[in-house]
Amino acid sequence: MSVPLHIHPPDYQIQPNDRFSQLQQYPVLVWFTGLSGAGKSTLANAVETALFQKGFKTFVLDGDSLRSGLCRDLSFSQVDRFENMRRVGEVAKLLLQTGTIVVCAFLSPFRADREIIAELVGKDRFLEIFVDCPLEVCEQRDVKGLYQKARLGEIRDFTGIDSPYEPPLQPFAIVKTAELTLKDSIEGLLVKILPKIKY
Numbered sequence: 001m002s003v004p005l006h007i008h009p010p011d012y013q014i015q016p017n018d019r020f021s022q023l024q025q026y027p028v029l030v031w032f033t034g035l036s037g038a039g040k041s042t043l044a045n046a047v048e049t050a051l052f053q054k055g056f057k058t059f060v061l062d063g064d065s066l067r068s069g070l071c072r073d074l075s076f077s078q079v080d081r082f083e084n085m086r087r088v089g090e091v092a093k094l095l096l097q098t099g100t101i102v103v104c105a106f107l108s109p110f111r112a113d114r115e116i117i118a119e120l121v122g123k124d125r126f127l128e129i130f131v132d133c134p135l136e137v138c139e140q141r142d143v144k145g146l147y148q149k150a151r152l153g154e155i156r157d158f159t160g161i162d163s164p165y166e167p168p169l170q171p172f173a174i175v176k177t178a179e180l181t182l183k184d185s186i187e188g189l190l191v192k193i194l195p196k197i198k199y
Contacts, residue, residue, distance in 0.1 A: 019099035024199040025056050027096040029121050030103045033114060033168065034131030035160050036146060037138030039177035043131060044105035046186050047193070051101060056197060058101045061088060076157045082113055089117040096121055101197055109165040127193065130171040135160050137178045 020026055030047060032040040041062055048058045067074070071087055074080040085108060092102045108114050118126035138160070139147040150158035157163045173192050175185045 016097050023057050023099040026197050026199060027099050027101050028125045028127050028196050029092050029096060030127045032105045032129050032131055033108045034133060035135060035138045035165055036107060037141040038131040038133035040105040040131045043175060043185060044103045046182060047189055048103045050186055050190055056101055058103060059095055061092060061102060061104045063106045085113040085117060089120045093121050096125060107159055109159045111166045127172040128168050129173045129175060130168045131177055132174050133177045
């Protein structure tokens, strides 16, 4: 959708670089993608906590929190999933302009949708992290019983069951949560993320 002709971007007196300098950090969008139950939210919150404790300004955007507010009018159809991702991308873009390091945990099953977000915020700021976990392990971890409901037909368009998941082709990092401890996963990710955000 194009921007109406009478809408003009504001001319801010304080530029993003001014905020980056004040905060002494470069903002990035750390994007966790993977199947439901893979461990995205756990990793996202642990990474944010680790960065926060190191003095960085951070914020987590999580699928459930967005869908209970900003995106609660959307279904899980492919069209609405695209719109959900578009809204998340716009929110993340605004937060990045404040200098905030944004950490996202979204299933985001389609490569095209993730590519649009990368283009929106800037590919150099989009750190795509593939939370790689076998489907059978994700089902074992499913305390909400979502996979079982999907297999019974009670939930439709459920990723991994009757809707596809497209893994990243060239992710910034891969975390195999069925093989690594949370501590080892976070330590490995911080080694990669910190050089990207240090001012």
